[in-house]
Amino acid sequence: MAVIVPFESPSGASIDALMALVAPDLERVNATILSRTGSEVTMIPEVANHLISSGGKRLRPMLTLAMAQLAGYGGDGHVKLAAAVEFMHTATLLHDDVVDESELRRGKLSARMLWGNEASVLVGDFLLGQAFCMMVEVGSLRALDILSRAASVIAQGEVMQLAAAKNTATTEDEYLAVIRGKTAELFAASCEVGPVIADRPKAEQTACQSFGLNLGVAFQLVDDALDYGGKSAKLGKNIGDDFREGKITLPVVLAFRRGNDTERAFWIRALERGEIRDRDLDHAIALMTKHRALEDTITRAEHYGAMAVDALALFPSSAMRSALEQVVAFCLARSH
Template sequence: MSATLHRLPGHTPSLDPMIGLVARDMDHVNAVIVERMRSDIPLIPELAGHLIAGGGKRMRPMLTLAGAQLVGYAGDRHHLLAAAVEFIHTATLLHDDVVDGSDLRRGKRTANIIWGNPASVLVGDFLFSRSFELMVAGGHMRALEILSNASAVIAEGEVNQLTAARRVDLPEERYLDIIHAKTAALFAAACRIAGIVAERPDAEEVALDAYGRNLGIAFQLVDDAIDYTSDAGTMGKDAGDDFREGKMTLPVILAYARGGAEDRTFWRDAVEGRRTADADFAHAVDLVRRTRAVDDTLARARHYGQRAVEALAIFPDSAIKDAMIEAVDFAVARAY
């Protein structure tokens, strides 16, 4: 596969090549996850296991393992750090579902719906604590610094998103700041720590960071687009969740900017929570399509995906590099 973002005729991009190449390492990571979820309080592993075993592809820890393989790391400390990445991600999902009032996650009822908000928040806190234990056990202070900073940035991004909710005048720059923080920061950290633990040159660390960061932005842009183009079976959450929660994602920002006075009145009412019925969502879908807001959001995703691919140029060709390039294509192709 050449180092460019595209889909070959008749080929559906997949994570399968990466999954296959890191499978042995992932077995070790899964063992760490199971061991570190243990607690004398039965609710903790029960609730955490509901989400961790809920069908996700574990893309973020997989990226740590792939990055380590890309730079030729031969140790095993990346297993602990990859598990820490998964715990950080899972903790943020538990907290996000409480904040958003979500009913579905990966097609299943969310933990907060089953066990309640207090339990979800507290188990999320438990997983954050476990992630920091794993960072320390990983034995590399710079990796601890990168992951702990990413945790703080993610929290800042979520607060930024919360305070930006239901604001129809949200600038595109602030939206990008939010997704840089709440999604791209962990993708970047997951990749960068592979270079750190392998003690690779700064240039390789930076390249891994750029790959993960741009992949994360592309991933989130696609998520925001398919909220207006897909259904719960495809997305693993209710279609229109972002719409009903008043989130100013890029499709809405573009559709609002391009709409006439009547369209802008609709968006203002919708974002402020006065137009949330199924018919209103159907109208919103029509508006984002008519203004090409979804098309242009996906074009931005392809742009960031290409930047992710280009970041890998300093590494020699290999099967794992090809798999990491295909992972970018997969992230973008989910919308098609």
């Protein structure tokens, strides 16, 4: 199992404080993950561990542990729920790479490139099955309800994205609905289950859910901007992958809406028809710069980040609350 290294953004915002606070529990999560990927079918642990141990920050399971700690939870169910969250996330990545025909994941060859699409899909299904086994073992019907509903919403979000793919007529509201489903919902569920198993008041459960949902939207919007203005090492994939795959993300939506007829014709040719020529990516970035599409995408991300921080105001000041506020700053600072 890979060691998760501290990660700091150029602005100094960091998730190190959160990692330090949840470190003992995270060790237990990692041990659980390792034991639950074991199988007599050799390919299952090979494919699963290729992605699970590939340097991901474990942000979602860390949020589960953090919120349980913030809520004063004294049991050990949060460890299994955090591992379940990581399995759900990994399963969606395996499935996403097949749908998107991605060659890279976190800077390495994707599982589908090494073992094929069939193995990637089936191992993803195995991980989902293991995730649900752990949820049941925790014995909280409400936590099971939250995470199982999240799995359904994530799948719906993926289908919505498929329907919106290569469609330049996609509106900002439609796109935000997609990312709420495919990205933000798991963040929200990851954060909500902690206070649920701690049997905290509904207001605290809702606050944690709101923190996760808004953080998840901000996180994805920053990723969208980074695909056109970041560095490969930061993304774990090639710059411009979204463009080459014909994905309609918020920077595209904004640039398309604000462009003239000639510029819109470019987006239609490149994204809808997939007729991408040399230097088209440079032209796309130039149009986004001209129309402030990347800048405004980050501004929207900052808006959601502010709502995430506001959701924490219900809780008294503490080292954990401060660490969670730093997580928001870290996610936003990746854009700089």
